[in-house]
Amino acid sequence: MNVRDSEHMIAELNAKEPYELTEELGDADLIIINTCSVREKPVSKLFSEIGVFNKYKKESAKIGVTGCTASHLGKEIIKRAPAVDFVLGARNISKITKVLEEKHAVEIDINHDDSSYAFGEYRTNPFKSMVNISMGCDKSCTYCIVPATRGDEVSIPSDLIVSEIAKAVKTGAKEVMLLGQNVNNYGKHFTANDEKLNFTGLLQKISKIEGLERIRFTSPHPLHMDDEFLEEFANNPKICKQIHVPLQSGSTSLLKAMRRGYSKEWFLNRCEKIRKLCPEATISTDIIVGFPGESEEDFEDTMDVLEKVRFEQLFSFKYSPRPHTAAAEFEEQIPNEIAGARLTKLQARHTEILDEVMDAQMGRVHKVYFDELKAGGKVSGRSDDGKLFFVEGSEELLGEIVPVKVTKVSRGALEGVVCN
Numbered sequence: 001m002n003v004r005d006s007e008h009m010i011a012e013l014n015a016k017e018p019y020e021l022t023e024e025l026g027d028a029d030l031i032i033i034n035t036c037s038v039r040e041k042p043v044s045k046l047f048s049e050i051g052v053f054n055k056y057k058k059e060s061a062k063i064g065v066t067g068c069t070a071s072h073l074g075k076e077i078i079k080r081a082p083a084v085d086f087v088l089g090a091r092n093i094s095k096i097t098k099v100l101e102e103k104h105a106v107e108i109d110i111n112h113d114d115s116s117y118a119f120g121e122y123r124t125n126p127f128k129s130m131v132n133i134s135m136g137c138d139k140s141c142t143y144c145i146v147p148a149t150r151g152d153e154v155s156i157p158s159d160l161i162v163s164e165i166a167k168a169v170k171t172g173a174k175e176v177m178l179l180g181q182n183v184n185n186y187g188k189h190f191t192a193n194d195e196k197l198n199f200t201g202l203l204q205k206i207s208k209i210e211g212l213e214r215i216r217f218t219s220p221h222p223l224h225m226d227d228e229f230l231e232e233f234a235n236n237p238k239i240c241k242q243i244h245v246p247l248q249s250g251s252t253s254l255l256k257a258m259r260r261g262y263s264k265e266w267f268l269n270r271c272e273k274i275r276k277l278c279p280e281a282t283i284s285t286d287i288i289v290g291f292p293g294e295s296e297e298d299f300e301d302t303m304d305v306l307e308k309v310r311f312e313q314l315f316s317f318k319y320s321p322r323p324h325t326a327a328a329e330f331e332e333q334i335p336n337e338i339a340g341a342r343l344t345k346l347q348a349r350h351t352e353i354l355d356e357v358m359d360a361q362m363g364r365v366h367k368v369y370f371d372e373l374k375a376g377g378k379v380s381g382r383s384d385d386g387k388l389f390f391v392e393g394s395e396e397l398l399g400e401i402v403p404v405k406v407t408k409v410s411r412g413a414l415e416g417v418v419c420n
């Protein structure tokens with residue numbers, strides 16, 4: 001979502017006067033640090049980074065802090081780091097050109113603002129586009145700062161989404177990534193709009209866009225994974241067979257304390273249904289270990305879900321207490337060594353599973369969409385189910401979807417040859 005927000009800011013800036021991206025700090029006229037605040041570590045890095053940028057930048061260059069940390073620290077950032085020229089919250093990025101004009105501007109309102117729907121034309125990768133379908137989040141997971149930094153959930157009108165995707169397709173994007181904190185809750189929170197479409201309806205509508213060949217989305221919420229949605233996922237040939245099902249914890253009592261709204265059984269049932277309807281699909285997940293009150297037994301429940309679902313991809317984190325969240329005040333915070341040991345155990349077991357998954361790919365054929373030229377005469381792309389591929393080749397493969405046979409496997413990526 002932050003990558004998309006960065007694209008949006010670049011587009012807004014370019015609409016006013018053309019900017020060029022530079023790898024050289026000393027050449028930059030404008031330095032934007034687009035931040036995340038979901039866990040504490042990136043927040044603490046922010047101030048040391050501001051110091052480094054301030055030391056090596058051109059004298060006249062401006063520094064802006066944007067994104068979720070901007071939303072939750074606001075003018076505190078300028079107090080602590082006066083070198084910062086402006087602070088722009090995650091929900092205010094469409095105001096990027098406005099804040100450039102005022103010294104020490106701070107825009108951090110999290111209320112609904114239609115101007116953030118106005119997507120720009122800038123894309124990091126010309127072959128793929130990202131499009132927001134909703135903003136904010138209306139859930140109250142007790143560990144999560146996102147509702148406080150990105151505001152309430154609002155669904156973006158489907159006609160606007162469709163026209164943005166169609167525009168991207170015309171300029172070479174065959175794939176779209178639909179973005180939202182809870183994409184499959186789409187349609188619950190339109191503002192001045194009497195639209196009745198839900199996420200399944202939106203997927204069907206988007207599938208009709210001519211020239212669009214691949215649809216991805218992130219993140220869906222396990223609670224809203226009804227049968228209708230899973231059937232659409234499995235049967236719609238344009239939807240890539242890769243789905244993120246964020247578990248957080250395998251323990252029903254911890255899920256309750258997290259206020260996730262589902263149980264271990266519901267989660268397992270949804271994953272079984274995905275495996276049954278769509279055996280070729282890959283499932284990824286997010287897991288937090290060391291949430292307040294997590295017992296050995298709770299953690300074993302998480303390990304049990306890992307064993308049963310065998311997620312192809314795992315994003316795992318140690319619980320990080322965040323301001324504006326209920327869990328930060330919970331008693332029974334888990335000591336760092338215990339959380340660390342659990343994370344190591346979880347990741348080690350997942351690595352074994354991943355090795356088995358990847359080894360089984362040898363000799364298989366996947367349709368790969370190539371989108372990046374790499375060093376050494378290689379081109380990279382992703383299979384329908386999200387695996388990273390490298391093959392020998394050049395520009396003519398870019399923007400093409402071609403069958404590739406796997407000839408070499410490793411944990412992170414596959415190598416192969418194009419089949420004719």
Ligand code: SAH
Pocket residue numbers: 038039143144145146180181182219220221246248286287288317318319320321322
């Ligand atoms: N809307 C998405 C999550 C967005 S935040 C969802 O509900 O799945 C991305 C991930 O960061 C979460 O899935 C969670 O695993 C992790 N996360 C959020 N808050 C955290 C915290 N306080 N400590 C550790 N991990 C956290």
Ligand code: SF4
Pocket residue numbers: 137138139140141144145146147181182221
């Ligand atoms: Fe955070 Fe929960 Fe909303 Fe995801 S659903 S963004 S974890 S509050």
